[in-house]
Amino acid sequence: MIVSLKASMKEADVAKMAKELKGFILKEGTQRLIVTSSKLKSIPASFEKWVKKSIVFDSDIQLASRKYQEETRTIYLGNGRTIGGITGNTVMIAGPCSVESKTQIKESAELLVEMGIGVLRGGCYKPRTSPYSFQGLGLEGLKLMDKMRKKHGLSIITEVKDATHVADVIEYTDIIQVGAKAMYDHGILRACGQVKKPVMIKRGFGSTLQETVQAAEFILSGGNPNVILCERGIRTFESKTRFTLDLCGVAFIKEYTNLPVILDPSHAMGFRYGIADLTRACVAMGVDGLIIEVHPKPDTALSDAAQQLNHADFKALYSTLAPVATAVGRQIV
Ligand code: PEP
Ligand code: MN
Numbered sequence: 001m002i003v004s005l006k007a008s009m010k011e012a013d014v015a016k017m018a019k020e021l022k023g024f025i026l027k028e029g030t031q032r033l034i035v036t037s038s039k040l041k042s043i044p045a046s047f048e049k050w051v052k053k054s055i056v057f058d059s060d061i062q063l064a065s066r067k068y069q070e071e072t073r074t075i076y077l078g079n080g081r082t083i084g085g086i087t088g089n090t091v092m093i094a095g096p097c098s099v100e101s102k103t104q105i106k107e108s109a110e111l112l113v114e115m116g117i118g119v120l121r122g123g124c125y126k127p128r129t130s131p132y133s134f135q136g137l138g139l140e141g142l143k144l145m146d147k148m149r150k151k152h153g154l155s156i157i158t159e160v161k162d163a164t165h166v167a168d169v170i171e172y173t174d175i176i177q178v179g180a181k182a183m184y185d186h187g188i189l190r191a192c193g194q195v196k197k198p199v200m201i202k203r204g205f206g207s208t209l210q211e212t213v214q215a216a217e218f219i220l221s222g223g224n225p226n227v228i229l230c231e232r233g234i235r236t237f238e239s240k241t242r243f244t245l246d247l248c249g250v251a252f253i254k255e256y257t258n259l260p261v262i263l264d265p266s267h268a269m270g271f272r273y274g275i276a277d278l279t280r281a282c283v284a285m286g287v288d289g290l291i292i293e294v295h296p297k298p299d300t301a302l303s304d305a306a307q308q309l310n311h312a313d314f315k316a317l318y319s320t321l322a323p324v325a326t327a328v329g330r331q332i333v
Pocket of ligand 2: 097098267293303304
């Protein structure tokens with residue numbers, strides 16, 4: 001339940017009520033809210049006098065729901081950019097899977113500038129499935145990303161792998177990426193709830209939509225209203241492609257949640273050959289953003305080499321997107 005409280009209610013009474021209802025206190029401007037489990041269906045009589053409005057839910061998709069807030073959230077991405085809201089924009093995010101070297105990230109940033117794309121991706125803490133694979137440049141990588149942001153006015157997105165380096169990622173990045181494998185890391189979710197920087201949660205490949213939105217609820221109820229969801233493919237019986245991009249799930253997110261949604265065709269497909277068609281399908285879904293892996297020399301990439309596009313192929317793909325976006329009332333920015 002989400003309860004809006006009257007302005008006359010004293011702080012001490014708010015704290016008492018939140019404790020009794022096992023809820024979180026949130027402030028939205030001057031409005032104070034208490035958010036409890038959705039199992040609570042009515043307010044105890046002793047608290048009724050302080051309640052302005054209450055909303056009952058059938059599941060713990062609450063702050064993220066359209067029932068609570070009809071309009072998609074508008075989220076500031078730094079350097080004058082936003083995602084979501086009613087702009088009709090589909091924000092393109094591109095860059096390599098991992099930050100590998102000064103030259104590689106410099107060439108990546110320059111490509112974006114040349115194409116008028118504003119958000120650069122690049123992982124510095126990589127959640128690899130083998131300890132013998134490249135694990136990312138860590139802090140050195142964050143600093144390289146930060147340089148590109150300062151030099152070109154880009155916004156940057158980079159992932160946090162575990163709670164040990166979450167503070168560094170928060171410090172350097174514009175958008176915190178919580179990876180598919182990190183979606184359940186409560187150290188990360190807690191830390192992300194305590195700041196206001198935007199957080200993009202990638203759906204775990206074995207996670208239901210309910211679980212994914214509930215991961216967002218951890219951050220929202222912690223006090224950070226700036227959460228974006230990313231569908232990047234789930235694991236099914238199919239093994240010819242890397243994952244299965246759940247576009248039905250995207251339709252659900254758009255219908256029932258107020259969170260901007262980004263689609264990641266690169267990780268879903270896993271192979272270069274399918275990325276262009278899949279990206280056009282993603283644009284046709286009328287989503288708030290796209291995130292695509294692009295590398296100056298994909299064959300030499302230290303992670304996700306098979307799925308990254310080279311610069312020429314990415315440009316060719318990009319040039320085909322505008323009519324698809326127009327057909328669904330959007331524009332790529
Ligand atoms: C990535 O974006 O490079 C990545 C590791 O993605 P995911 O968490 O979706 O596997
Ligand atoms: Mn990757």
